Amino acid sequence: MSVLNDTVDWLGDSANWSGDDGIPHRLAQHLDYTALTVVIAAAIAIPIGLWVGHTGRLRGLAVISTGALRALPTLGVLAYASLFSGIGIKPAIFTLVLLAIPPLLAGAYAGLESVNRQTIDAARAIGMTEWQILRKVEVPLALPLIIGGFRSATLQVVATATVAAYIPGPGGLGRYLIDGLAVSDYARIVGGSVVVIALALVLDGLFVILQRVALGSRPSRTPTVA
Amino acid sequence: MIEYRSIGKTFADGTEAVGDFSLQLPSRTTTVFVGSSGCGKTTLLRMVNRMVDPSHGQVLIDDVDVATRNKVELRRSIGYVMQEAGLLPHRKVIDNVALMMRLKGASKKEARDRAHEVLETVGLDSSLANRYPAQLSGGQQQRVGVARGLVTDPNILLMDEPFGAVDPIVRDELQQELLRLQRELDKTIVFVTHDIDEAFLLGDQVVILKKGGEIAQVGSPADILAKPANDFVSSFIGLDKGRRTLHVEERNGTRIVVDESGKATGVLAE
Numbered sequence: 001m002s003v004l005n006d007t008v009d010w011l012g013d014s015a016n017w018s019g020d021d022g023i024p025h026r027l028a029q030h031l032d033y034t035a036l037t038v039v040i041a042a043a044i045a046i047p048i049g050l051w052v053g054h055t056g057r058l059r060g061l062a063v064i065s066t067g068a069l070r071a072l073p074t075l076g077v078l079a080y081a082s083l084f085s086g087i088g089i090k091p092a093i094f095t096l097v098l099l100a101i102p103p104l105l106a107g108a109y110a111g112l113e114s115v116n117r118q119t120i121d122a123a124r125a126i127g128m129t130e131w132q133i134l135r136k137v138e139v140p141l142a143l144p145l146i147i148g149g150f151r152s153a154t155l156q157v158v159a160t161a162t163v164a165a166y167i168p169g170p171g172g173l174g175r176y177l178i179d180g181l182a183v184s185d186y187a188r189i190v191g192g193s194v195v196v197i198a199l200a201l202v203l204d205g206l207f208v209i210l211q212r213v214a215l216g217s218r219p220s221r222t223p224t225v226a
Numbered sequence: 227m228i229e230y231r232s233i234g235k236t237f238a239d240g241t242e243a244v245g246d247f248s249l250q251l252p253s254r255t256t257t258v259f260v261g262s263s264g265c266g267k268t269t270l271l272r273m274v275n276r277m278v279d280p281s282h283g284q285v286l287i288d289d290v291d292v293a294t295r296n297k298v299e300l301r302r303s304i305g306y307v308m309q310e311a312g313l314l315p316h317r318k319v320i321d322n323v324a325l326m327m328r329l330k331g332a333s334k335k336e337a338r339d340r341a342h343e344v345l346e347t348v349g350l351d352s353s354l355a356n357r358y359p360a361q362l363s364g365g366q367q368q369r370v371g372v373a374r375g376l377v378t379d380p381n382i383l384l385m386d387e388p389f390g391a392v393d394p395i396v397r398d399e400l401q402q403e404l405l406r407l408q409r410e411l412d413k414t415i416v417f418v419t420h421d422i423d424e425a426f427l428l429g430d431q432v433v434i435l436k437k438g439g440e441i442a443q444v445g446s447p448a449d450i451l452a453k454p455a456n457d458f459v460s461s462f463i464g465l466d467k468g469r470r471t472l473h474v475e476e477r478n479g480t481r482i483v484v485d486e487s488g489k490a491t492g493v494l495a496e
Contacts, residue, residue: 118308
């Protein structure tokens, strides 16, 4: 029970809510890394995913490489990357981007594949260009799944961004975990974890709302009697 | 006029959909391709707007080879109505119809006004304009599909089994509606169906197809009924089963038209 009490004390300690090592600052850093990672990963994964989904080409390769990327051990990649780019935030962002690509890629191509072939055929037959089909038919209809990809990518990055603190330098919420571990300060470790979990839950909730909005006022496929 | 010149299509997987097909489709008439599945009728239809490019031969519209035309431009100049309507599920009815006008560069207002007009032409209540396709019945969706095909006032209308997925009563209604529209609008219609009754009802020229796009017979419904070219045609149109060989019988003082098996099919108009 003492760890729990200590954690509550730690979270309640006003000293932990200000300054460079305070929760607001660490939280902002953490969000910063997450946003940067997801933006970079999306810039890579979304165009590729849309291309694969639209053309159906290289689908096998996309499936295999998303699987392979998922199997990479995060800490191993981080250590390896830091050998090349030195300490600081770069190797961490690189590692997190690799982690965020698979769900984004899968969301994009699976989303496009889920669109009814007949709808796409009809769009083509009435004279839409391939670009118009992608932009006005496939992406809007695939949007819930594409956002789903962002959702899982963001959550994985939020959880895993704690490893950024593994390397000296700036650190986000992971600082509490890594530094706490070094001095066996369990209250700090658990307190930091609680903040990470709370952040993950809040972000997840936001994505749920976003997915609802993406569906818009469009009804489900069940026809009603009119 | 649409003309097929010795056209053939073999798909990448080796299936020969059409062997060697030549035919002229006169302007401002309805030509119906009718045949069982695998006869190449849909392939023939889709060659007109280059949804399928032939392996050999040419398709000409008013003496211009469609292969020389830009696919997208060509498709925008031709109305296309398909089974299950093929509407965009995330767009309202009005936007589905107006989309064609927008693709052709019309302003938003112009497109919507024209869409409302044509929805009315196909007999859809304007209260349905702001619904989504999934909120309409099958018959209503199909009317929207027809409206979309007509909205840009194209000379040619391609119809790929448009009434195949609706129930018989609604189909009958839609067929009558199409006949009425055709009387008013005078389009060149290419219609694909596997239903010979539908073909005879709608077609000025009916093309009965065998496997591989081989023409079993071409002619007006009356010509085909009067002089079926061969046993395949007789059997396909139901002459061999006596369904179309009718005679008059008097029953309880009324003159009833019955088929060969004695089944009543109608009354004789005096």
